[in-house]
Amino acid sequence: xxxxHDVVIVGAGIAGLYAALEASRSVxxxxxxxxxxxxxxxxxxxxxxxxxxxxMEEDSWEWHLYxxxxxxxxxxxxxxxxxxxxxxxxxAYELEHMGCPFSRTGEGKIAQREFxxxxxxxxxxxxxxxxxxADRTGHAMLHTLYEQCVKKDVRFYTEYxxxxxxxxxxxxxxVVAWDMRKGGLHIFHAKAVMFATGGYARAxxxxxxxxxxxxxxxxxxxxxxxxxxxxxxxQFHPTGLYPSGVLVTEGARGxxxxxxxxxxxxxxxxxxxxxxxxxxxDVVSRSIQTEINEGRGIGGKGYVHLDLxxxxxxxxxxxxxxxxxxxxxxxxxxxxxxxxxILPTSHYAMGGIPTDVNGRVVxxxxxxxxxxxxxxxxxxxxxxxxxxxxxCNSTMDCAVYGRRTGRAMARFIGEGAEKNTLxxxxxxxxxxxxxxxxxxxxxxxxxxxxxELQQTMMVNCGVFREEKLLxxxxxxxxxxxxxYKEVEVGYKGQRFNTELLDVIELxxxxxxxxTIVVGGLARTESRGxxxxxxxxxxxxxxxxxxxxxxxxxxxxxLDYKPVVVTRFQPQERKx
Amino acid sequence: xxxxxxxxxxxxxxxxxxxxxxxxxxxxxxxxxxDVLNEIKWKLDGSLTFRRSCRHGxxxxxxxxxxxxxxxxxxxxxxxxxxxxxxxxxxxxxxxxKDLAVDMEDFYKKYEAVKPYFIAGTSPTxxxxxxxxxxxxxxxxxxxxxxxxxxxxxxxxxxxxxxxxGPAALLAAYRFVFDSRDEGMGERLPILNSRHGLxxxxxxxxxxxxxxxxxxxxxxGELKKKVISEKY
Ligand SMILES: Cc1cc2nc3c(=O)[nH]c(=O)nc-3n(C[C@H](O)[C@H](O)[C@H](O)COP(=O)(O)OP(=O)(O)OC[C@H]3O[C@@H](n4cnc5c(N)ncnc54)[C@H](O)[C@@H]3O)c2cc1C
Ligand code: SF4
Ligand code: FES
Numbered sequence: 001x002x003x004x005h006d007v008v009i010v011g012a013g014i015a016g017l018y019a020a021l022e023a024s025r026s027v028x029x030x031x032x033x034x035x036x037x038x039x040x041x042x043x044x045x046x047x048x049x050x051x052x053x054x055x056m057e058e059d060s061w062e063w064h065l066y067x068x069x070x071x072x073x074x075x076x077x078x079x080x081x082x083x084x085x086x087x088x089x090x091x092a093y094e095l096e097h098m099g100c101p102f103s104r105t106g107e108g109k110i111a112q113r114e115f116x117x118x119x120x121x122x123x124x125x126x127x128x129x130x131x132x133x134a135d136r137t138g139h140a141m142l143h144t145l146y147e148q149c150v151k152k153d154v155r156f157y158t159e160y161x162x163x164x165x166x167x168x169x170x171x172x173x174x175v176v177a178w179d180m181r182k183g184g185l186h187i188f189h190a191k192a193v194m195f196a197t198g199g200y201a202r203a204x205x206x207x208x209x210x211x212x213x214x215x216x217x218x219x220x221x222x223x224x225x226x227x228x229x230x231x232x233x234x235q236f237h238p239t240g241l242y243p244s245g246v247l248v249t250e251g252a253r254g255x256x257x258x259x260x261x262x263x264x265x266x267x268x269x270x271x272x273x274x275x276x277x278x279x280x281x282d283v284v285s286r287s288i289q290t291e292i293n294e295g296r297g298i299g300g301k302g303y304v305h306l307d308l309x310x311x312x313x314x315x316x317x318x319x320x321x322x323x324x325x326x327x328x329x330x331x332x333x334x335x336x337x338x339x340x341x342i343l344p345t346s347h348y349a350m351g352g353i354p355t356d357v358n359g360r361v362v363x364x365x366x367x368x369x370x371x372x373x374x375x376x377x378x379x380x381x382x383x384x385x386x387x388x389x390x391x392c393n394s395t396m397d398c399a400v401y402g403r404r405t406g407r408a409m410a411r412f413i414g415e416g417a418e419k420n421t422l423x424x425x426x427x428x429x430x431x432x433x434x435x436x437x438x439x440x441x442x443x444x445x446x447x448x449x450x451x452e453l454q455q456t457m458m459v460n461c462g463v464f465r466e467e468k469l470l471x472x473x474x475x476x477x478x479x480x481x482x483x484y485k486e487v488e489v490g491y492k493g494q495r496f497n498t499e500l501l502d503v504i505e506l507x508x509x510x511x512x513x514x515t516i517v518v519g520g521l522a523r524t525e526s527r528g529x530x531x532x533x534x535x536x537x538x539x540x541x542x543x544x545x546x547x548x549x550x551x552x553x554x555x556x557x558l559d560y561k562p563v564v565v566t567r568f569q570p571q572e573r574k575x
Numbered sequence: 576x577x578x579x580x581x582x583x584x585x586x587x588x589x590x591x592x593x594x595x596x597x598x599x600x601x602x603x604x605x606x607x608x609x610d611v612l613n614e615i616k617w618k619l620d621g622s623l624t625f626r627r628s629c630r631h632g633x634x635x636x637x638x639x640x641x642x643x644x645x646x647x648x649x650x651x652x653x654x655x656x657x658x659x660x661x662x663x664x665x666x667x668x669x670x671x672x673k674d675l676a677v678d679m680e681d682f683y684k685k686y687e688a689v690k691p692y693f694i695a696g697t698s699p700t701x702x703x704x705x706x707x708x709x710x711x712x713x714x715x716x717x718x719x720x721x722x723x724x725x726x727x728x729x730x731x732x733x734x735x736x737x738x739x740x741g742p743a744a745l746l747a748a749y750r751f752v753f754d755s756r757d758e759g760m761g762e763r764l765p766i767l768n769s770r771h772g773l774x775x776x777x778x779x780x781x782x783x784x785x786x787x788x789x790x791x792x793x794x795x796g797e798l799k800k801k802v803i804s805e806k807y
Contacts, residue, residue: 039635044629096699096704099695104706109703109705110703329652330631490620491622495586495672497624499621
């Protein structure tokens with residue numbers, strides 16, 4: 001079945017829905033999602049969304065820009081970063097105008113809180129910049145956007161799983177998707193296609209992500225012959241609940257939570273004496289991991305303690321109610337009276353599908369755009385987060401760039417773009433995936449492959465990396481990719497076959513992880529979240545550049561493109 | 576510890592009738608019902624269908640009936656169920672698509688029917704619309720709804736009258752009616768006050784099963800008062 005729309009957006013998180021709202025103002029827009037829109041991973045964002053409104057104290061977009069540039073260890077493109085921080089103010093107000101239930105100040109303004117890496121006066125004191133709705137900020141933003149889409153009658157295709165991008169001669173004409181509930185292939189034919197497919201942290205054993213975050217969009221792009229950018233930069237969040245990795249928001253430290261080791265010491269004194277627990281995530285994650293590796297985890301085990309007790313019951317219940325509940329439900333621990341066991345947990349993709357500042361996907365180091373193909377959100381890389389994302393900058397990135405991309409697509413169509421011809425084998429591109437898997441008779445268990453992938457990514461491609469481990473991981477990934485060819489899907493039916501979809505997701509994970517390992521192996525320096533124990537220094541001479549990675553028959557091919565520097569020259573970071 | 580899980584199975588393409596299938600799972604400390612379902616799906620029987628996404632009680636995908644009560648599988652610790660056989664069934668009163676996955680189209684339709692979105696009469700300034708801390712507090716207990724469907728599934732008034740808007744939709748209406756910035760009361764009132772609206776709620780309190788500890792019955796009570804005071 002072929003569906004015709006002007007714009008087809010894949011993904012219904014903050015990025016996809018904001019784009020849908022913008023595009024649907026002037027053109028016929030459809031949104032595809034493998035989960036019901038409000039089940040998208042954006043729902044989980046807790047702590048806040050960054051915008052220099054200055055509601056609590058003086059703030060400015062220049063300071064926010066400086067923090068974003070420095071937080072990203074100078075690898076972010078400063079033109080894109082400047083757009084983020086300038087438009088953040090407009091977007092925060094726009095969300096409020098759509099009814100977003102932000103928490104309030106005494107004067108009735110949007111309340112703002114401290115978050116790691118947010119400072120005033122170019123890196124001096126902390127500044128309250130994170131707008132929040134208790135600790136349900138993502139929920140508040142996502143629901144607000146979904147509600148507005150309902151109001152505007154945006155067309156949703158819910159529980160449609162996108163399998164392949166339809167692209168020929170660098171012109172995009174649509175996607176092929178699988179109707180999850182009934183089964184069956186559908187072609188979506190469009191003038192513009194956007195991927196807002198989110199992140200990929202399910203490839204690690206300990207992670208904060210939803211089970212649906214399997215990096216599908218990134219792998220579909222690789223499979224279409226396009227590159228991914230800066231994939232080696234994977235953010236580990238310092239405070240995952242032990243052992244599951246479920247996130248305890250940075251807001252917990254923003255509100256004054258401490259980290260202590262086995263000796264009961266606030267060990268950040270040693271690593272980041274000035275900013276302590278409110279240093280950027282890469283710094284805090286490495287500090288925790290070092291304590292654990294050197295035997296100062298609690299009882300010598302793989303975790304340290306987060307102490308919230310001194311905040312008092314009232315503050316905890318008012319400002320961190322969801323966190324309190326979550327810790328109670330998942331660990332049986334009452335954070336008002338007890339320590340919380342935590343460890344670094346895989347969290348966020350700094351890299352992704354390369355785009356320009358209007359969300360157009362580019363396909364090479366010269367930034368040549370693909371006609372009719374756009375991307376935004378965690379699955380994309382503009383790049384505003386550089387080598388390490390600042391807390392609260394992701395939901396804002398999704399909102400600002402989702403909105404810009406929606407506008408860009410509407411403009412593109414308004415200027416007379418036509419539907420491009422579908423490739424002759426359009427349906428086949430989906431069919432081979434699905435029918436191939438359903439027909440395969442094999443001996444390998446998808447669960448065993450996934451388990452091995454997640455375990456080994458944790459050990460060999462985690463907070464700390466080195467050549468030997470990355471090489472080993474590459475071998476493991478190759479062997480898992482080989483074994484994947486032998487998996488069998490037991491249930492062959494068409495109706496809501498989640499086994500089939502699980503296996504497709506696993507295949508996607510096995511594809512994009514290779515770009516992370518190969519990119520990380522090549523990058524012989526430490527920058528932001530990419531830390532090489534064998535190359536512990538940042539090397540601007542050789543590595544002030546973005547990685548582009550393609551999948552070819554002979555493995556991953558790399559190329560590089562320059563970083564855009566406008567206002568702030570690279571400097572050493574100290575926290 | 577090996578434990579028995581009795582799970583509702585139904586594939587309309589293959590089965591004449593629904594049936595229960597029993598699985599033995601080795602339950603480790605800290606495992607939730609969702610972990611068990613994943614274990615079954617990944618290791619024992621891939622054909623089992625259920626929905627899940629966030630795995631920490633915030634997306635609303637995994638609402639189902641566990642030992643007779645509507646809960647989120649991902650935040651129900653197996654241990655908390657007190658041992659013995661655990662029975663897992665789909666949310667009741669929605670058509671089953673397959674196994675534990677139900678068709679929520681009607682639920683969403685009712686949600687949409689109450690105009691669950693911000694309606695402003697006046698245009699905004701270039702800053703925020705001010706709202707006091709006290710006014711903001713009034714929507715606590717309603718905006719947190721994750722649309723999991725557990726409440727509506729447990730509502731006897733809804734069982735009796737499938738046209739009733741149901742607790743989740745009405746809670747969504749509350750979310751906007753009591754938002755000091757919203758000016759959509761005039762548009763929503765006829766919907767709330769209609770034959771299948773507020774007055775079908777007989778204050779049975781079944782919907783307080785809500786896994787997010789929200790209280791739609793209470794909110795509906797407040798809406799009733801509001802509607803009366805607006806109208807008369
Ligand atoms: C626990 C947690 C807390 C966080 N807290 C914060 C915070 O406080 N502040 C902050 O700024 N950021 C935070 N983040 C990060 C932020 O939430 C995410 O980066 C952001 O929400 C991603 O949004 P998105 O729109 O890119 O994609 P998502 O919300 O992840 O949505 C992806 C969409 O793509 C769809 N999709 C994917 N693959 C397919 C496919 N094959 N076919 C069809 N559809 C598909 C999915 O169905 C979904 O709709 C947090 C993240 C986590 C995990
Ligand atoms: S009110 Fe509670 S039970 Fe009902 S849909 Fe919302 S979260 Fe679920
Ligand atoms: S998986 Fe999201 S609520 Fe259970």
